[in-house]
Amino acid sequence: MIGAIVGDIAGSRFEWHNRKTKRFTLLRAKGESRHPCYFTDDTVMTLAVADAIMKWRENGGGAYD
Numbered sequence: 640m641i642g643a644i645v646g647d648i649a650g651s652r653f654e655w656h657n658r659k660t661k662r663f664t665l666l667r668a669k670g671e672s673r674h675p676c677y678f679t680d681d682t683v684m685t686l687a688v689a690d691a692i693m694k695w696r697e698n699g700g701g702a703y704d
Contacts, residue, residue: 640689647682654679 652675 640685643685644678644682647685648676648678651679652676
């Protein structure tokens with residue numbers, strides 16, 4: 640879970656900014672990047688699904704009403 644969130648944050652600065660080369664700087668010094676890293680809707684959805692699964696298990700794992 641933590642790896643997925645860290646990957647989402649690290650990759651967020653490349654989302655919607657297509658690269659034509661495989662050479663790029665993954666991490667930059669503070670204030671250097673025009674595209675800062677942040678969490679995206681992917682992290683929000685991952686956490687929501689994990690929360691739903693945990694609540695489902697707490698309630699015995701049966702079908703929802």
